[in-house]
Amino acid sequence: MIRLLRPLTRAVTYTRWLHLLVGGLVVLAAATVHGVEDATARDWVVITLLPVPLTAAVALVPAMRRAEGLQARLMLFPGAHAREAHSVEKGSEGADGAVGEGPGISVAPSASWRDRGRTAVWLVVRLELGWGLGVASVQLIGYALALLGTTSEAPDDDGLFLPRPGQGAWNALLVPLPLAVLGVLVVAAGGLAAAAARSLLGPSPTERLAALEERTEQLLERNRIARELHDSIGHALTVAVVQAGAARAAADADFTDRALEAIEETGRDALEDLERVLRVLREDAGPARRRPTLAAADRLLESARTGGAEVDAEVSGPVDELPGPVSREGYRMLQEALTNVLRHAGPVPVRVRVAVSGGALTLDVRNALPRQAAPTGRGGSGLRGIRERAVLLGGRASTGPEDGEWRVHAELPLR
Structure with missing residues (x-):
């Protein structure tokens, strides 16, 4: 049990969560522009995909890869190596989520179209993964608060996707369940983001040479x-x-x-x-x-x-x-x-x-x-x-x- 809870005690878990949520704000801005009132499932798909072309176009700017690399180092792999501009070695992740010799993240501007393409894929992954994690975070935290609310009042329609049980004091016993699911999602999404960053923002063959x-x-x-x-x-x-x-x-x-x-x-x-x-x-x-x-x-x-x-x-x-x-x-x-x-x-x-x-x-x-x-x-x-x-x-x-x-x-x- 302690081993399962250990990732939740690491600071890197929450810096990765924040990093992804910031990326998901782009989709939220698109949703605000498009409008979400009485939005259908088709509308949500459009909202989710709407920022993708613009995000990919931004990756064509060479400096974007450097900016994303620095952010990834500071938020996905926090540690002393994060501020070393020339560290491109791939290190092993330690117990606190830090990396020994370096996270394997390049901070050089894009030097080829392949670099721009990898940066574009990374931005889209960060955007969609952050949006999905943001929606899940709002829903699960809201569901936990709703369970607390149903102990004394009847449930109201507050935009939650998950069905809630009826009114009853015993609902308070279910509050840890959505929070535990959220913790699992945050850890898994953070690990996925770190792996994607190493693959997509890692040094190119030219940089390795x-x-x-x-x-x-x-x-x-x-x-x-x-x-x-x-x-x-x-x-x-x-x-x-x-x-x-x-x-x-x-x-x-x-x-x-x-x-x-x-x-x-x-x-x-x-x-x-x-x-x-x-x-x-x-x-x-x-x-x-x-x-x-x-x-x-x-x-x-x-x-x-x-x-x-x-x-x-x-x-x-x-x-x-x-x-x-x-x-x-x-x-x-x-x-x-x-x-x-x-x-x-x-x-x-x-x-x-x-x-x-x-x-x-x-x-x-x-x-x-x-x-x-x-x-x-x-x-x-x-x-x-x-x-x-x-x-x-x-x-x-x-x-x-x-x-x-x-x-x-x-x-x-x-x-």
Whole structure:
């Protein structure tokens, strides 16, 4: 019994009732214009169908779909999601009638004749369903009041369709019956209206595709930001750990000063990268710091040298004239390669070759493998990030042991 009465305790039941009654007022206006005095069954059919052509014509206005979508969100699916203009995901209805991820109602104007047609069908459904529910509400509430009236007075002809019993105090026991029927009708009509709204006001295939593309762009941007933080912060922490360990082992004041200076410089660069990423996440309108490029490769090489690695570097070609995306991604790939050397191999000889020729940028980083190191297959997320960056630019990259050395090799086309 409590389960049956539960829908009547939800606010959404009554907001849906009100939404439908407002739609039914259009038919009531038509009835007022046509006249209802001594109206026959045929007249009532005409009154019911009279507003349909005008209602369908109104749906041709593109903004009408947006207006109906907003109303449906606020009245049929009340909740925090109702005010989110870009929520088109279809969520599941909870215990209070609200929807988790969104009601699946679009608030975009009609973009095609199919959208206009669906909006027209929705308006007609809302109009007729609201009119039917309005008539039922008046009749059932009036019948309940009439039953109360017949406890002391004889029934009068007050326009009710339902026959009433004769005068008697026992009629008061029948009052809950029409109210219960009304409650069932209100819940059923509200559920039907919600289902119709999802079907007719839901996002079109074009809108779903646009939402999917937007979601894909967001995921790609998050993946890019994750790689940026991994490379920048990971490099800074690796240099700091290596420098601190080397300074403690050396127990030399001059070496300690150089190590602290290297830690300070690397940490400052990492903070700049972190600030730039946070500006992107906050969608800050202020100017963001420029991402480092291969023109600053000397800074990476010097950082690796201060970490104890013996770096033999050779840079050839117009590195300063590289296209922005190629230069920036090349910097991150070189940074990750050197970070892996410091993190996994320690102070070992490293050979770095950066060459721009033949319409491509070539990066080659080789380092001796420590004796205790074993081949690690495809590597971790950092090495995977190198390969992903190369693929996104139309190039290729390979990482792994080769001839007793660990090699990171990448080729990026300049176009």
